[in-house]
Amino acid sequence: MVRSNPQRRAALVDAAIEVLAQEGARGLTFRSVDTEAGVPPGTASNYFANRDELLTQAGARVYERLVPDDETIARQRAAGRDRVAYAGLMRELVGRVSGFRSGYLALLELRLEATRRPELRKILTERVRADLDANVTYHLGSGLPGDATAVQLLYLALNWLIVEQLTLPDVLSPAERERLVTAAVERIVTE
Missing domain, CATH: 1.10.10.60 (Homeodomain-like)
Known part of the structure; x- marks a missing residue:
């Protein structure tokens, strides 16, 4: 080999x-x-x-390729610390992840395959859990509003929005998607 x-x-x-x-x-x-x-x-x-x-x-x-570059991270760190800035960060995230269409669709396929392959399920579970924990840790240290539960709820909501955008792109217009990301942050992040 x-x-x-x-x-x-x-x-x-x-x-x-x-x-x-x-x-x-x-x-x-x-x-x-x-x-x-x-x-x-x-x-x-x-x-x-x-x-x-x-x-x-x-x-x-896929996860390696989804990591934001240094410029994006610097821009995020320089952004404000309120819900408006947070919504902007989430819109950027949705755009970045959706921009790697094949990667996200591949992850969906891998998740389905993991239901039949215990070893793959174990590895994906560990990876997704580590990614979610890293997002929560980053968020809590960033000074952005919201707690760990808000991060987890946004993770779940925005993941499905991305699935919708990639699999049935005509269900929601781009303007509706933008509005929904902002509304999710405004309604989930209460601090």
Whole structure:
């Protein structure tokens, strides 16, 4: 098994994300990943021991790619500390996550697959829980209004808004989505 080329490995995992988004978990094969990545047949099988490892790596890679860049973090830290600023941060978050459409759709596929694969469920549960805990910790240290429960409620509400936007984009107009994000912050964050 080849493990010496991190750029090739990342390209294969990125290709796996695209396959998951386009074809679903059942369409994820080493051959489909090789085709999507534009590499010779058999390349993915040289980098990943099995399909489960590829699924797990794809889930981890989505989260890596969703982390905001330093400029975004600096802008967020410089923003105000009231509900108006908070709503702006949440609109930016929804836009950033929705902008990585294939990644979010791949995560949805991975979540469905996790209902059938206990090891994948364990890994995704740990990753999502760690991400949620990190969001709560960041929020509480940021001076923004609201408590841990508000962060968790916004996480749940905005995740479904993103699902709606990516799967049935014509249900809500862009203006309605913006308004709903603001309303969610205003109604959930009471401090």
